[in-house]
Amino acid sequence: MxxxxxxxxxxxxxxxxxxxxxxxxxxxxxxxxxxxxxxxxxxxxxxxxxxxxxxxxxxxxxxxxxxxxxxxxxxxxxxxxxxxxxxxxxxxxxxxxxxxxxxxxxxxxxxxxxxxxxxxxxxxxxxxxxxxxxxxxxxxxxxxxxxxxxxxxxxxxxxxxxxxxxxxxxxxxxxxxxxxxxxxxxxxxxxxxxxxxxxxxxxxxxxxxxxxxxxxxxxxxxxxxxxxxxxxxxxxxxxxxxxxxxxxxxxxxxxxxxxxxxxxxxxxxxxxxxxxxxxxxxxxxxxxxxxxxxxxxxxxxxxYRVKDDDFKDENNYQKFITLIEDQDLVFYKSVKTGRWWIEIPFLNEMNNKLKRHTLLPCMHQDYVDACNNIIPERWYKAFQKNCV
Known part of the structure; x- marks a missing residue:
């Protein structure tokens, strides 16, 4: 070494x-x-x-x-x-x-x-x-x-x-x-x-x-x-x-x-x-x-790290879908920790370096905002960054 x-x-x-x-x-x-x-x-x-x-x-x-x-x-x-x-x-x-x-x-x-x-x-x-x-x-x-x-x-x-x-x-x-x-x-x-x-x-x-x-x-x-x-x-x-x-x-x-x-x-x-x-x-x-x-x-x-971002098994999370301006926003909530993620769907078809960024960590408040027709800011920035 x-x-x-x-x-x-x-x-x-x-x-x-x-x-x-x-x-x-x-x-x-x-x-x-x-x-x-x-x-x-x-x-x-x-x-x-x-x-x-x-x-x-x-x-x-x-x-x-x-x-x-x-x-x-x-x-x-x-x-x-x-x-x-x-x-x-x-x-x-x-x-x-x-x-x-x-x-x-x-x-x-x-x-x-x-x-x-x-x-x-x-x-x-x-x-x-x-x-x-x-x-x-x-x-x-x-x-x-x-x-x-x-x-x-x-x-x-x-x-x-x-x-x-x-x-x-x-x-x-x-x-x-x-x-x-x-x-x-x-x-x-x-x-x-x-x-x-x-x-x-x-x-x-x-x-x-x-x-x-x-x-x-x-x-x-x-x-x-x-x-x-x-x-x-x-x-x-x-x-x-x-x-x-x-x-x-x-x-x-x-x-x-x-x-x-x-x-x-x-x-x-x-x-x-x-x-x-x-x-x-x-x-x-x-x-x-x-x-x-x-x-x-x-x-x-x-x-205190907890492995809670494994979304292969449906028993590990709850899934929530909201609709904003013709865009489905898909949220995941970990059953284990209660932490939230939001999906960035446009990366799913792209086989590029950013594959691992398909799920963006977010807060429960982002889901509440989405239900009230407010686009979460971090989601919007990630979306724009990948449209460039």
Missing amino acids: NFDFLSPVSDLVLAHNELLPVQALGRKLKIHSKQQGVPDLDGVQLAILGVLETRNDVNHIGEDFSLNEIRKSFYALFPGSWNTTIADLGDINKGESVEDTYFALKTTITILVQKGIIPIIIGGSQDLTYANYRAYDDIIPMVNIVNVDAKFDLGDSAKPIKNNSFVGKIILDQPFNLFNYSAIGYQTYFNSQEEIDLMERLYFDAYRLGEVSNDITVVEPIMRDANIVSIDLGAVKSSEVSLSQKMSPNGLDGKEVCAISRYAGISNKVTSFGLWEYKPSKDDEITSMLISQIIWYFIEGVN
């Missing part, structure tokens, strides 16, 4: 770990250490992976950072009643160039995902999501990305990649494997009208901060259709984080970002989860603890 790119968890953290109660999370992890090397990954379902790269941050001033404080906070938490085995693989250090770091991250994620292990990536700048996306080139034909962020990060894709323009690169760089991009918690005043219009034209999903805070459950069906989840810590309001992390007085609070993380974990499709834009400072305890709790809730979600 080629994990040459990984450096072990620091002895400082491991010494701290030895002082924790035996029930603590840190005592139950398989940890990459200098003494023991990379742990055996047989039976591992989740792997924590640090990436110490910030050179493509538009505000980069050459500072180095470590993830020691996050590990100390995370190791000290107690696990839920989980049945998953978790490894901490240590960190990917900065390469000679940023491209080297991208290559190391891409290679490592590809190996993990192919082994059925979900990487939980903690990193520097969010442009590393591009390397995360590229890791899927040889794994699945089309990828859905969900970005929890105050900004869309579309940027000017003609310029070199930065942490505020990586989504533009993902959209325009070959091979074109992006099927859908969803932004959760965006704040309008941080995004130019051109970017907002582009999101509309590409039929991507975008949920404003107010919409998400008003009803956090809107996030669940979006996560259920995601392969990659990328969380920018800048989406969290400044009162929840330490001094150097502060970005905006408005944003998600700690409870909301943890709920979003849990929804990501529960999704059967999510196979990689990234937390980006961590900026350590001297008063760092609160940010590292928040990140630890976000990771904790993601793992909690993974432990």
Whole structure:
């Protein structure tokens, strides 16, 4: 197993770990250490992976950072009643160039995902999501990305990649494997009208901060259709984080970002989860603890995954059909979990890359709307996207 790119968890953290109660999370992890090397990954379902790269941050001033404080906070938490085995693989250090770091991250994620292990990536700048996306080139034909962020990060894709323009690169760089991009918690005043219009034209999903805070459950069906989840810590309001992390007085609070993380974990499709834009400072305890709790809730979600999207057996679901403007809308409701899907019928005849997107996760409210002659917005966008 080629994990040459990984450096072990620091002895400082491991010494701290030895002082924790035996029930603590840190005592139950398989940890990459200098003494023991990379742990055996047989039976591992989740792997924590640090990436110490910030050179493509538009505000980069050459500072180095470590993830020691996050590990100390995370190791000290107690696990839920989980049945998953978790490894901490240590960190990917900065390469000679940023491209080297991208290559190391891409290679490592590809190996993990192919082994059925979900990487939980903690990193520097969010442009590393591009390397995360590229890791899927040889794994699945089309990828859905969900970005929890105050900004869309579309940027000017003609310029070199930065942490505020990586989504533009993902959209325009070959091979074109992006099927859908969803932004959760965006704040309008941080995004130019051109970017907002582009999101509309590409039929991507975008949920404003107010919409998400008003009803956090809107996030669940979006996560259920995601392969990659990328969380920018800048989406969290400044009162929840330490001094150097502060970005905006408005944003998600700690409870909301943890709920979003849990929804990501529960999704059967999510196979990689990234937390980006961590900026350590001297008063760092609160940010590292928040990140630890976000990771904790993601793992909690993974432990509660239920295979409820098997529609081959009629006993597994109920089917509902409504008629809107000469269009039959077909809904499925899982008997096991009560979760809803809507069929995208025009894909049935098309033998293309999008075959697996025939059923789109939705909410019960979408069915209620359809009964009242209102076309569900996500269904409409998926329909338009495939008419292009």
